[in-house]
Amino acid sequence: MKAVVSQANDATESVEIPRPTPDxxxxxxKVQAATINPVDVHVRSLLKTFGLEQGQPVGLGWDVVGEIxxxxxxxxxxxxxxxxxxQSDGVAKSSGTLAEYAVLPAEVVAEVPVSLDSIAAATLPMNSLTAAQGLDLLGEAAGRKLLITGAAGAVGGFALVLARRLGFKVTGLARASDADFVRSTGASFSAALTEGEFDAVFDAASLGSAVFVALRDGGAYSGVQPGNVPTAERGIGVQAVQVVGDGPRLAEFLRLAESGEFELRVAGSFGFEQAAEVANRLSRGGQRGRWVLVP
Structure with missing residues (x-):
């Protein structure tokens, strides 16, 4: 079958590999749509961070919509x-979801509502679960003031909605051009960090310790890069999310998308032959919505 991999020289390529079989x-x-995410573009540096680099091709792709x-x-x-x-098997995998077929544990899959398009639905799993599990690390909302960085990005956009549902008082940090999107979720908008204003930060933009200025002493920080967690200071609790599959929770989020509470944003779709081009585009950042492989 065809699959997109990262070669040892960091090149993104479409190759032929054996079709997997379920245990x-x-x-x-049979993959209908699969999203390419920033983690796929930076997989080689992640392998080095975790000491897993072995010079072998690595399968790309985490999100998927497909037919059993x-x-x-x-x-x-x-x-x-x-x-x-x-597919939360870690970064060192021989085959990901950017492929014609993908094997997954049955407990991590959720049925897609009939009204949802497969391409749009494929942008949901990794980004929504990352947002939810990252917010879990911050503890009870209880009206606490929360800043979400990268609020107009894929993870940040879902986090805005989920955090407000949990009861946080939410402010989204983003570019001025994204103010309307942030406010459309019911969150407040900010284009700059303000000193000591927040009880917690969900750092979807991976600003790291630079965002500590916005936190009060003893506040809470949750990031999205487990291998690059900033050093704690001023009593700030520091954690990072490592997303895991969760079928029941994903089913709930698919229903939120069906109802329109989650906005599913697609930058575009591509085929196997455009994989390298799309990976290069994604590496430059600034994307609003995700690129989706359609085999």
């Missing part, structure tokens, strides 16, 4: 179902 508790999906075409022993899901999932 016990797993499902095989085969199930392993012990799986009750029906062949033919259209499902979404995030």
């Amino acid at each position: 016990a508790g797993e499902v095989l999906l 075409v085969e199930v392993g022993p012990g799986v009750s899901l029906e062949v033919g179902s259209r499902v979404a999932a995030v």
Whole structure:
């Protein structure tokens, strides 16, 4: 089957690899749509950070929407179902979701509502679960003041909605050109950091310790780069999210998308032959919405 990989020289390429087969508790999906994320572009540097670089091709892709075409022993899901999932096997994997087929644990998949387009739905799993699990690290909302950096990005946009649902008083930090989007979620908008104003920060933009100026002493920080967590200071609690698959929670988020509470933003779609071009575009940053592979 065709799959997109990162070669040892950091080149993004489409190659032929064996089609996977599901083991016990797993499902095989025929991929309909799969999103490329910043983690895919920076996979080589991540491998080095975690001491996993071995010079072998690494499969790319975490998000997927596809049709179940085969199930392993012990799986009750029906062949033919259209499902979404995030493949959270870590960065050192031989095959990701940017492929014609993908194998996933049955417990991480969720059925996609009929009204949702597969391409749009593929932008949801990794980014929404990263937002939710990152907010979990901050503790109870209880009316606390929360700053979300990168608020107009894919993770930050979902975090704005989820944080308000949890009961945080939310401000989104973003470019002035993104003010309307941030405010459309019901959050306040800021284009600059203000000193000591917030009880907690969800750092979707990976600003690191630079954002500490906005936190009160003893505040809470949650980042999205487990291998690049800023050093704690002034009693600030510092953590970072490492996303894991969660079928039931993803099903809830798909329903939020179906109702229109989550906005699913697609920058564009591409085929295997455009994978390197899209990866280069994504590496330059500033994307609003995600690029989605359609095999």
